[in-house]
Amino acid sequence: MSKQNQNQKQNQSQKRKKKENLGRIISKVTQEEMNEKIKEFNNKAGWEQSGSIPIPEKYIEKVEQTIPTFDSEEKEKEMENINKNKYANDCRRYWDIFYKRNTNKAFKNKNYIYDEWFKPLIEGEMCDKLPLTCLEVGCGTGALIYPVLRRSENSLKFIGFDLSDNAIEILKNDEEYDPKKVLSAFAYDIVKKELPEEIVKTNSIDICTLCFVLSAITPQNQLLVLKRLFSYLKPGGVLFFRDYARYDLSQVRFNQETSRIAEKLYVRVSGTLSYFFEKKEIHDLMTQAGFEVIECDYLHKEILNRKELLVMHRIWLIGKFRKPFKKQNENQNEKENEIENEKENEINEKEEEENEKENEINEKEEEKEKEKEKENSESEITEKEKVNLKIKENEKKIQNEQNGQNTEINTQK
Ligand SMILES: C[S@@+](CC[C@H](N)C(=O)[O-])C[C@H]1O[C@@H](n2cnc3c(N)ncnc32)[C@H](O)[C@@H]1O
DSSP states (O other): OOHHHHHHHHHHHHHHHHHHHHHHHHHBOOHHHHHHHHHHHHHSOHHHHTSOOOOOHHHHHHHHHHSOOOOHHHHHHHHHHHHHOHHHHTHHHHHHHHHHHHGGGSSOOOTTHIIIIIHHIIIIITGGGOSEEEEEETOTTTTTHHHHHHHHTTSEEEEEEESOHHHHHHHHHSTTOOTTTEEEEEEOOTTTSOOOTTTSOTTOEEEEEEESOGGGSOHHHHHHHHHHHHHHEEEEEEEEEEEEBTTOHHHHHSOTTTTEEETTEEEOTTSOEEEOBOHHHHHHHHHHHTOEEEEEEEEEEEEEETTTTEEEEEEEEEEEEEOOSSOHHHHHHHHHHHHHHHHHHHHHHHHHHHHHHHHHHHHHHHHHHHHHHHHHHHHHHHHHHHHHHHHHHHHHHHHHHHHHHHHHHHHHO
16 A cells, blocks of 8 residues: 555544544543433333424533524625535535435435435325325435335326436335326436426425425525425425434534534535525525424434443424415505505595595696786777777867868968
């Protein structure tokens, strides 16, 4: 082995140890604390054991010390850093390499999802609309689609797409692949373009599933993706969400110096991205996209390593969101328009009234002016007549005088 390779290996193992140590510092407990945890867990009924438990404040405090929040200056640079980042710019390539290496072992089969998401809809609120069409976003190799299809019989049909060609190829080569149940599976980048209309029409999908996918998309594109998914759902359709949340074990394990490209965005060793959400963020993104929030919460589980006295905290965000029968924005816009129209009508009515009044006043003034004009013209006539009379009188006088002079001259003659 060359010296360069040796150094590289040493560096890598040092980094790994540093990461592991950080995780240990945060999750290490005493034997007594571990015994207490085991007792608590054993006292719970089976269904409670899989449920969420409150996130201990002590844990959050510890994590916050090791994962500092960004100040405003760092926040300003975030977008720029993401835009410049080669992993953020070339996601497709890294996901393709990832699936080539890991094939269909990349992600665990989601056997729990049918009971959590689909069963209540198939047996309950959507039972009269079967078979339902589900759009599985970022479906990978089918870790969600196949376990769900095994349980759903003929009540569900899937359309799945993923950024990676390799993932889709693996999905289609699976022995369970049945084109009658998986209507379409194709490689596609939902950030770049709307889905092809001939495969996914607007208002055509009953259920949309977004399972650990939004975290693989840069924060500046997340809202755009949700808006697109919103448009494909039928009014009343449901979107299920599950993804990484802030302070999850995996965030703690990231190398905070080299893997972090934004406050909550990291690059994995494979070159793929991972974002860690807060509840408010998802709540706001979904409502901005037009969804009604039915459920949105943290799911926290403790994983116990009894031998090494480690309590590991897995924290995810789970949610159920509905496309309202009428888009909320539309409702709001309609109300706003109605109010505006009413206001406009009121203003118009007032303006009309004022115009009428003005017209009346103008008419009256016009009449007055006409009368004045008449008066003036009458008086002008009398004035003229007077002048004419005077002129005539003067003319008569002059004539008389002249006549008088003539008679005088004649008598002198
Ligand atoms: C963490 S994996 C989850 C895979 C699968 N949903 C699961 O839970 O097993 C994230 C997946 O999202 C896909 N993905 C990331 N960005 C995408 C995009 N812009 N359009 C479509 N798929 C994308 C990736 O290729 C990858 O398969």
